[in-house]
Amino acid sequence: MFNYYIKVAWVSIMRHWGLSLLMVCAIGLGIGATMTTVTVNYLMSANPIPHKSEQLFNVQLDSWDANDPFDDGQNPPTQMTYIDSTNLFKANKAFRQTITSQSYGVIESQDPEMRPLFVSGRANTADFFPMFDVPFIYGSGWDDSADQSKAQVVVLSKVTNDKLFGGENSVGQSIRLDGNVFKVVGVIDNWQPKPRFYDISTGAFDDTADYFAPFSLVAEEKLKRSGNTNCWKPFGDGFQAFLNSECIWNSFWVELRNDEEKANYQTFIDAYVQEQKQYGRFPRPLDNRLSTVTEWLENQEVVADDAQMMMAMSFMFLVVCLLNTIGLLLAKFLGKAPEIGLRQALGASKETLFAQYIIESGCIGLAGGILGLALAYLGLNAVEVMYGDYMQGLATLDVNMIVLAMLMSLVSTIIAGLYPTWRACKVQPAYQLKCQ
Amino acid sequence: MLETGLIIRALMRNKVGALLIALQIAFTLAIMVNAIFMIQDRNQQMSRASGLDEANTFYLTNTIFGQDYNYQAQLQTDLHAIRNTPGVIDAIQINAIPLSNGGWSMALQHEPGEDKDTLGSALYMVDEHGINTLGVNLIAGENFRQQDIQWREPSQSTWPPKTIITKAFAQDLYPDDWQSAIGKTVYISQTQPMQIIGIIDKLQAPWVGWNSVERSMLVPFQLESNSARYLIRTEAGRRDELMPEIEKLLAESDKQRIIRRVTTLADTRKKSYQRHNATNNILTTVIITLTLITAFGIVGLAIFSINRRTKQIGTRRALGATKWQVMRYFMVENFIISLLGVTIGIIGAVGVNMWLVSTFELSPIGGKLIVIGAMTLFIVGQLAVLYPARRASLIPPAIATRSV
Numbered sequence: 012m013f014n015y016y017i018k019v020a021w022v023s024i025m026r027h028w029g030l031s032l033l034m035v036c037a038i039g040l041g042i043g044a045t046m047t048t049v050t051v052n053y054l055m056s057a058n059p060i061p062h063k064s065e066q067l068f069n070v071q072l073d074s075w076d077a078n079d080p081f082d083d084g085q086n087p088p089t090q091m092t093y094i095d096s097t098n099l100f101k102a103n104k105a106f107r108q109t110i111t112s113q114s115y116g117v118i119e120s121q122d123p124e125m126r127p128l129f130v131s132g133r134a135n136t137a138d139f140f141p142m143f144d145v146p147f148i149y150g151s152g153w154d155d156s157a158d159q160s161k162a163q164v165v166v167l168s169k170v171t172n173d174k175l176f177g178g179e180n181s182v183g184q185s186i187r188l189d190g191n192v193f194k195v196v197g198v199i200d201n202w203q204p205k206p207r208f209y210d211i212s213t214g215a216f217d218d219t220a221d222y223f224a225p226f227s228l229v230a231e232e233k234l235k236r237s238g239n240t241n242c243w244k245p246f247g248d249g250f251q252a253f254l255n256s257e258c259i260w261n262s263f264w265v266e267l268r269n270d271e272e273k274a275n276y277q278t279f280i281d282a283y284v285q286e287q288k289q290y291g292r293f294p295r296p297l298d299n300r301l302s303t304v305t306e307w308l309e310n311q312e313v314v315a316d317d318a319q320m321m322m323a324m325s326f327m328f329l330v331v332c333l334l335n336t337i338g339l340l341l342a343k344f345l346g347k348a349p350e351i352g353l354r355q356a357l358g359a360s361k362e363t364l365f366a367q368y369i370i371e372s373g374c375i376g377l378a379g380g381i382l383g384l385a386l387a388y389l390g391l392n393a394v395e396v397m398y399g400d401y402m403q404g405l406a407t408l409d410v411n412m413i414v415l416a417m418l419m420s421l422v423s424t425i426i427a428g429l430y431p432t433w434r435a436c437k438v439q440p441a442y443q444l445k446c447q
Numbered sequence: 448m449l450e451t452g453l454i455i456r457a458l459m460r461n462k463v464g465a466l467l468i469a470l471q472i473a474f475t476l477a478i479m480v481n482a483i484f485m486i487q488d489r490n491q492q493m494s495r496a497s498g499l500d501e502a503n504t505f506y507l508t509n510t511i512f513g514q515d516y517n518y519q520a521q522l523q524t525d526l527h528a529i530r531n532t533p534g535v536i537d538a539i540q541i542n543a544i545p546l547s548n549g550g551w552s553m554a555l556q557h558e559p560g561e562d563k564d565t566l567g568s569a570l571y572m573v574d575e576h577g578i579n580t581l582g583v584n585l586i587a588g589e590n591f592r593q594q595d596i597q598w599r600e601p602s603q604s605t606w607p608p609k610t611i612i613t614k615a616f617a618q619d620l621y622p623d624d625w626q627s628a629i630g631k632t633v634y635i636s637q638t639q640p641m642q643i644i645g646i647i648d649k650l651q652a653p654w655v656g657w658n659s660v661e662r663s664m665l666v667p668f669q670l671e672s673n674s675a676r677y678l679i680r681t682e683a684g685r686r687d688e689l690m691p692e693i694e695k696l697l698a699e700s701d702k703q704r705i706i707r708r709v710t711t712l713a714d715t716r717k718k719s720y721q722r723h724n725a726t727n728n729i730l731t732t733v734i735i736t737l738t739l740i741t742a743f744g745i746v747g748l749a750i751f752s753i754n755r756r757t758k759q760i761g762t763r764r765a766l767g768a769t770k771w772q773v774m775r776y777f778m779v780e781n782f783i784i785s786l787l788g789v790t791i792g793i794i795g796a797v798g799v800n801m802w803l804v805s806t807f808e809l810s811p812i813g814g815k816l817i818v819i820g821a822m823t824l825f826i827v828g829q830l831a832v833l834y835p836a837r838r839a840s841l842i843p844p845a846i847a848t849r850s851v
Binding site: 030033036037040044078115116117119126127129189190235245246247248249250252253315316317319320321324325327328330331332334335337338339341342343345346394397398399401430434 | 463464467468470471474475477478481482485510512513514561562600601602603604605636637638673674705707718721722724725726728729730733736737740741743744747748751752754755799803806807
């Protein structure tokens with residue numbers, strides 16, 4: 012029977028092909044627009060480390076100015092001072108913990124033919140690699156003792172290793188970074204969490220660093236730091252004065268395995284801030300936060316306003332397309348009133364008619380969904396071209412999105428078809444026959 | 448007049464179809480007006496002048512990796528070489544590039560001390576060639592002299608005693624009389640005095656999204672930095688030819704460094720506003736497609752309603768109605784539906800705008816835009832119904848005599 016309904020639907024669609032095409036186009040455009048914006052939002056707000064996003068916590072301490080609070084007092088500072096991150100690190104109260112900030116440098120190759128390489132880097136402590144599940148091709152990260160002894164060790168990205176060592180296992184080799192010799196201990200595979208949750212202050216969708224080296228080398232001035240730096244209090248001359256200042260420029264992450272560990276850690280940082288208050292620091296009321304990866308991304312509003320606004324707009328767009336479809340289906344089904352009357356008179360039940368027209372709506376919805384997917388594909392390519400680096404790699408349709416698009420068009424068209432179908436089934440056979 | 452009452456009564460019999468079109472028009476209006484509003488907002492931001500001679504300016508980053516480097520001597524050598532290259536108007540070392548979204552900000556205050564009101568500003572470190580290289584105009588006071596220029600060491604916390612500020616910043620500091628800023632002393636880093644010696648007409652801060660983007664200040668500093676930027680202004684039309692020439696000149700004169708990111712200001716502007724541009728393109732596409740969908744919806748429904756009423760129309764024609772009267776009927780009908788749609792749409796547009804204002808901190812919409820949007824939709828509606836109405840008017844009176 013189902014096949015028969017499909018056949019009838021096909022005949023009916025083809026008979027008024029102009030109108031059907033109009034409906035398919037309307038639904039296709041609506042679905043295309045909606046899917047484009049939904050995909051962008053979905054990928055921007057994707058969970059970059061789903062299997063442990065609830066165990067990783069960004070630590071925020073409110074070290075800011077009492078008179079001019081950070082973010083108007085809504086949120087504590089987004090990064091941490093050197094004093095606090097090193098103090099928390101030394102206290103070692105979490106299962107795993109890492110300090111991380113941005114770095115840069117110039118690598119000179121041993122090969123005199125090769126031009127020096129400008130590279131972006133990351134200064135972090137040993138736990139960074141196991142905490143964030145960084146995949147290695149060769150070797151591994153360094154251990155805690157390397158952080159403490161300020162060992163000149165480095166982990167290279169795959170790209171950098173390809174450039175410097177032709178992709179071979181470079182563990183044990185050394186490189187010259189800003190005039191200092193660093194020993195390679197590991198090479199990581201392509202690793203590009205999107206959003207780059209562990210450092211969104213310099214661009215949530217930026218590329219992974221070219222190298223990773225111990226954070227303790229920053230204080231030794233053997234590693235250059237860069238990235239967002241924010242200060243509220245003047246400080247004296249020299250790098251040591253900067254390190255001792257209230258400037259925020261690095262972030263602190265901890266891994267806590269359960270609620271109990273989390274509660275203990277919260278108690279610990281609150282006590283730490285209370286203690287610091289004795290030294291005249293932390294003039295603001297206590298506001299220390301532990302945010303999971305998802306809470307952190309949400310709080311930092313990684314999804315751009317533009318993207319959200321467009322998504323809202325595209326849903327309204329879809330509504331217009333559906334109103335259009337309801338109107339056209341209504342016109343179409345009512346136009347068939349004489350045929351419906353005749354069929355009823357010949358014994359067709361209301362259920363039969365209902366099923367048939369719903370199936371016809373569904374077919375139009377499916378066709379619209381396929382068109383919509385094609386348009387979404389074009390739309391996403393356009394988005395990627397127009398927005399450039401910012402959306403690079405964000406605009407792709409995955410299986411979830413394809414299924415969602417088909418479901419959305421099918422369901423919305425069937426809903427759009429309900430009223431016209433109901434009206435069509437209400438046709439009075441006697442009246443229609445008399446009019447003939 | 449114009450059988451309006453009759454049309455309304457006929458419409459009431461088939462409420463749903465008319466209502467659907469009215470709702471479509473309403474949504475279209477609400478989206479259209481707000482989208483145009485957002486486009487205008489962005490266009491306005493993009494059309495602001497940076498103050499620089501953008502077409503003839505480029506910059507590069509000079510990254511030094513050698514040890515025991517003589518920054519001061521090398522900078523003078525570099526600038527001397529660049530300034531003497533034929534076609535170059537002037538060049539400076541600068542700490543940040545306007546429009547690039549990365550820079551340095553400091554706050555100034557009228558009185559020294561903590562807890563005083565401050566005004567934030569972008570800060571550009573330049574020498575006495577700054578004004579000439581940037582291509583900005585000094586409209587009051589004087590430029591830095593060579594002896595004003597100081598070396599700034601890494602992590603230095605003291606500031607030079609003189610500054611030049613933009614007119615917009617002077618207006619924010621001295622709202623009553625911006626020219627009175629000349630000679631005044633302001634305080635940087637809470638306690639350090641600085642005298643305002645000059646005012647330039649316009650120089651934007653690096654952050655294009657900042658609401659105080661017109662506030663900038665120049666300070667007479669040269670940086671001892673191992674990653675410094677040089678900004679170079681060329682004679683009109685010679686930028687592209689000089690870019691590789693200067694890159695080569697610098698790269699070959701010293702092997703202890705990398706010359707990278709040789710970029711034009713035009714590219715920087717494009718990149719900074721890329722998202723604005725993209726969003727505007729998308730919004731424009733949305734408006735056009737939406738209007739087309741609504742128009743086709745009107746066409747489709749009108750054709751169907753005419754097909755259903757073929758016999759009635761024929762009867763009217765047989766009873767003496769002219770072709771024009773038949774056409775007019777459908778156009779007036781469409782006008783009434785549009786009127787309903789536009790009315791709902793205006794309420795919707797204001798509602799959507801209120802939501803945008805509260806969620807995305809946009810400013811409220813103007814009445815003019817709503818009126819223009821409503822007019823546009825009336826016209827689109829009339830145009831859309833023209834073809835079906837014309838078809839209706841061509842129905843021959845003889846059809847009244849036929850059965851089916």
